[in-house]
Amino acid sequence: MDLSYGEDHTLLSESIARFIQNDYDFETRSRIAASDLGFDPTVWQQFADLGWLAIPFSEDEGGLGADPVSVMILMEQFGRGLVLEPYVPSILLGGRLIASMGGAEQRSRYLGDLIEGKIQLAFGHGEPGGRYALAHVATRAEGGAGGFTLSGHKAVVHNAEAADFIIVSARGSGEVRAQDGISLFVVPRETPGLTVRPYRTVDGFRAAELVLKGAQVGEDALLGEEGGAYPAIEAVTDRAVAAVCSEAVGVMDLLRETTLEYLKTRQQFGRPLGAFQVLQHRAVDMLIACEEARSLALMATLSLDKSAPERRRAVSAAKAHMGNSGRKVGQEAVQLHGGMGVTDELKVGHYFKRLTMIDTFFGDAAHHLDRFAGDA
Amino acid sequence: MYRTRGEFAADGIGPGNRYGMTASGCGVATLLVRPDCIYISGAVRPDSGAACEGRVVMNIELTSADRAFRDEVRAFLATSLPPDIKRRVENGLELGREDYASWHRILYEKGWVAPGWPVDHGGTGWTHMQRYLYDEESAAASAPRIMPFGVNMVGPVIFTFGNSAQKARYLPRILSGEDWWCQGYSEPGAGSDLANLRTRAERDGDVYVVNGQKTWTTSAHWADHIFCLVRTDPDAAKPQQGISFLLIDMRSSGIEVKPIITIDGGHEVNDVFFEDVRVPVENLVGEENRGWTYAKFLLSFERAGIADVGRSKKQLAGLKRIAAAELSNGRPLSEDDRFREKIASLEIDLLALEYTELRALSRQTSGEEPGTEANILKIRGTEVQQRITELALEAVGTYANPYVPEALKDGWNEEPIGPEYAASVAPRYFNWRKASIYGGSNEIQKGIVAKLVLEL
Numbered sequence A: 001m002d003l004s005y006g007e008d009h010t011l012l013s014e015s016i017a018r019f020i021q022n023d024y025d026f027e028t029r030s031r032i033a034a035s036d037l038g039f040d041p042t043v044w045q046q047f048a049d050l051g052w053l054a055i056p057f058s059e060d061e062g063g064l065g066a067d068p069v070s071v072m073i074l075m076e077q078f079g080r081g082l083v084l085e086p087y088v089p090s091i092l093l094g095g096r097l098i099a100s101m102g103g104a105e106q107r108s109r110y111l112g113d114l115i116e117g118k119i120q121l122a123f124g125h126g127e128p129g130g131r132y133a134l135a136h137v138a139t140r141a142e143g144g145a146g147g148f149t150l151s152g153h154k155a156v157v158h159n160a161e162a163a164d165f166i167i168v169s170a171r172g173s174g175e176v177r178a179q180d181g182i183s184l185f186v187v188p189r190e191t192p193g194l195t196v197r198p199y200r201t202v203d204g205f206r207a208a209e210l211v212l213k214g215a216q217v218g219e220d221a222l223l224g225e226e227g228g229a230y231p232a233i234e235a236v237t238d239r240a241v242a243a244v245c246s247e248a249v250g251v252m253d254l255l256r257e258t259t260l261e262y263l264k265t266r267q268q269f270g271r272p273l274g275a276f277q278v279l280q281h282r283a284v285d286m287l288i289a290c291e292e293a294r295s296l297a298l299m300a301t302l303s304l305d306k307s308a309p310e311r312r313r314a315v316s317a318a319k320a321h322m323g324n325s326g327r328k329v330g331q332e333a334v335q336l337h338g339g340m341g342v343t344d345e346l347k348v349g350h351y352f353k354r355l356t357m358i359d360t361f362f363g364d365a366a367h368h369l370d371r372f373a374g375d376a
Numbered sequence B: 001m002y003r004t005r006g007e008f009a010a011d012g013i014g015p016g017n018r019y020g021m022t023a024s025g026c027g028v029a030t031l032l033v034r035p036d037c038i039y040i041s042g043a044v045r046p047d048s049g050a051a052c053e054g055r056v057v058m059n060i061e062l063t064s065a066d067r068a069f070r071d072e073v074r075a076f077l078a079t080s081l082p083p084d085i086k087r088r089v090e091n092g093l094e095l096g097r098e099d100y101a102s103w104h105r106i107l108y109e110k111g112w113v114a115p116g117w118p119v120d121h122g123g124t125g126w127t128h129m130q131r132y133l134y135d136e137e138s139a140a141a142s143a144p145r146i147m148p149f150g151v152n153m154v155g156p157v158i159f160t161f162g163n164s165a166q167k168a169r170y171l172p173r174i175l176s177g178e179d180w181w182c183q184g185y186s187e188p189g190a191g192s193d194l195a196n197l198r199t200r201a202e203r204d205g206d207v208y209v210v211n212g213q214k215t216w217t218t219s220a221h222w223a224d225h226i227f228c229l230v231r232t233d234p235d236a237a238k239p240q241q242g243i244s245f246l247l248i249d250m251r252s253s254g255i256e257v258k259p260i261i262t263i264d265g266g267h268e269v270n271d272v273f274f275e276d277v278r279v280p281v282e283n284l285v286g287e288e289n290r291g292w293t294y295a296k297f298l299l300s301f302e303r304a305g306i307a308d309v310g311r312s313k314k315q316l317a318g319l320k321r322i323a324a325a326e327l328s329n330g331r332p333l334s335e336d337d338r339f340r341e342k343i344a345s346l347e348i349d350l351l352a353l354e355y356t357e358l359r360a361l362s363r364q365t366s367g368e369e370p371g372t373e374a375n376i377l378k379i380r381g382t383e384v385q386q387r388i389t390e391l392a393l394e395a396v397g398t399y400a401n402p403y404v405p406e407a408l409k410d411g412w413n414e415e416p417i418g419p420e421y422a423a424s425v426a427p428r429y430f431n432w433r434k435a436s437i438y439g440g441s442n443e444i445q446k447g448i449v450a451k452l453v454l455e456l
């Protein structure tokens, strides 16, 4: 066993950290959040040029063939910088779905452009009333001459407005929560019958509601076999969940460090807050939560290529723990900053909000606890 | 056997007998006559056939007078609370200054705006129990709260320590709602360590010249006056000794108010800057350099209602409605065992809070000195409030994500994103982190209990 970084990993980590430090400070981030698009296309192009968009793809797929640890490293740094660019929806969800489900023609059609930063993707899957049940798909796909007709409602689809293509899950057969019968389609955003209702999210990202009313796509829009998409959806979302756990580790670490710094500098009653033992213990509890979250994010990452049951357990363990430790670290960071913690002006509140919303990403703590226990 | 039934539960959470509980055996009855037990409003009613006949037992029945009072309050609220204000409170929409002001005026006209004041200053003369019932009914009816800074904070300081000119000038306008107040205690360097405040007031003939900065000043942007703790003697032996309590007109020249935006995007707090603000010496309350005593009096005055049980009941009922509307695997989330247990634990915490408050109330009614229960009620009250917002957040799932501030304004007519109740859930969760920070943070409250109760 060796849980230390290789040389490549260290270099990658340093280069992303440098980027955050030099080109993505909090003010830049706030400016980007306030922009119309909600992310910065030149930053995205920079990611492409640096090869970061290629990391999760094999050489066959036109990528770098890097291991999951590289994604972990990248996402942790993105968490520290609270990066808004749509790496998760576009690359880890959209891109990985095409890579794992698509035929050779589809892969070459989309992945090259994606990795070069020329197109954006999104994944429209969750639905109103579905909560976090991954197989909950009520959206219908009716096969007909030369293609499919899609009808349904997709909820809180990140990056949908900016996406050139949205991967939409829809059902040709089976009950609403059956694993069988779900297919994936690559739907151009401009498809007639697809309405995108965009909005900001509370943590500064962009998402949208998708309404499909008889949206027509060709046969070549279908990814993989009709009705057989569920296992790939689960595998891809598990990878994305592991990655987002690493993002959370970055967010939590930054909150912990910022809070520690505050405890050392903020003076009340003639001494730094950190001189009060009750606050020292709270800072230690934050550290423990961060260390454990990091341990489980690593464990999940290293389990991604194992058997499906092992992967599921590992990912759900990390996500369930992250939901709870993230809530704790976020709330404590705010509390220990006193009034400053609830201001829009300070970083802390923004990191807290991101951490809070990460809990809703493909299953909250309660959902993953159930899944870990084998109940979901 | 004695049967106790909590009627206080009849509104908000569930039917009256929901909390029904039976204590059996004389042992229990003996325990219950200890001096610290609940004994509210004097009703004594052992069940017929009880083995311990003749004992004085406590009970939690309302007297018929209290019930009549409650009905009167309920009827008044039903007819007098403007429906548009009620709707805004009910749906967690933004309230404007005018909403607070018009409800204040309605209560003023009814004579109910300042239940805690002495009758000769315009109070109601209600018992503690009546005030409790009034607060609870108001919350249940979705009435907005009365802004506390005038009625609950500076008013009592003025009628206790102010001179007759101050009483005549300020009290009627606080009651009528003509004057709005804000509280200028905290400063950038003086939060928990309030006695460290630096805002300086120097005597110059018949004025004080005030320089400095207050921060976190809630609704300063709506206020006509600010009551401030200012430093009048920087050389006092103890920081607490050089502080005075000053009333300042917000229209004085040299005052600047700058908004502080909170993490939910809202504007309720402000920075207030003072530059050579000239304040007549007649605006000094009580004696110079005795302000700390008045300030602490104020902090301890408003103990009734500090736990905000009524509002938490209302919020809990809202949470239950959300849980019933949300689906989990095709069934209402409220039927999901794990989520039900979370709500149940929260409801038990709220009951514990409620009965802790009632015990405190009963001690006050029987004339005992209030202890530090206010600190405990503040700690647990805010924890319960925050837990409610946390569970609502969990209940709405991914629909916590959309940020649609327009949806929090009344009159927004577009189709909601996700369920209608979802829009306010995440902002409320973020915003309510403040509750464990303001009014003396929960850490400071625990410090006070450790020092004063446990004598550590």
Ligand SMILES: Cc1cc2nc3c(=O)[nH]c(=O)nc-3n(C[C@H](O)[C@H](O)[C@H](O)COP(=O)(O)OP(=O)(O)OC[C@H]3O[C@@H](n4cnc5c(N)ncnc54)[C@H](O)[C@@H]3O)c2cc1C
Pocket: A266, A268, A269, A273, A276, A278, A279, A335, A336, A337, A338, A339, A340, A342, B182, B183, B184, B185, B186, B188, B190, B191, B192, B193, B215, B216, B217, B218, B219, B269, B434, B437, B438, B439, B440, B441, B442, B443, B444, B447
């Ligand atoms: C929404 C909001 C509204 C407010 N409204 C008003 C208002 O209208 N008027 C007004 O005057 N003030 C107001 N306040 C200010 C409020 O009272 C202060 O924020 C509070 O007293 C804490 O002070 P601080 O923010 O400076 O935090 P700090 O005192 O810096 O505290 C930071 C953290 O350290 C902890 N801490 C500090 N000292 C100790 C200790 N000795 N032991 C253990 N822990 C400690 C605190 O609990 C907190 O968690 C408001 C605050 C908020 C957030």
Ligand SMILES: Cc1cc2nc3c(=O)[nH]c(=O)nc-3n(C[C@H](O)[C@H](O)[C@H](O)COP(=O)(O)OP(=O)(O)OC[C@H]3O[C@@H](n4cnc5c(N)ncnc54)[C@H](O)[C@@H]3O)c2cc1C
Pocket: B185, B186, B190, B191, B192, B193, B194, B195, B238, B240, B241, B290, B292, B293, B296, B299, B300, B375, B438, B439, B440, B441, B444, B448
């Ligand atoms: C906006 C705001 C709201 C707050 N709300 C509350 C609240 O509702 N309830 C609450 O309990 N706290 C509240 N607090 C906290 C409170 O102000 C103090 O932080 C808390 O009482 C502890 O103060 P302390 O230990 O410094 O002072 P204290 O315990 O008052 O005093 C410390 C020392 O100074 C001495 N001393 C005290 N008063 C004087 C005096 N007048 N003259 C000379 N010496 C004196 C004492 O003997 C003691 O040795 C609030 C704070 C803020 C900023």
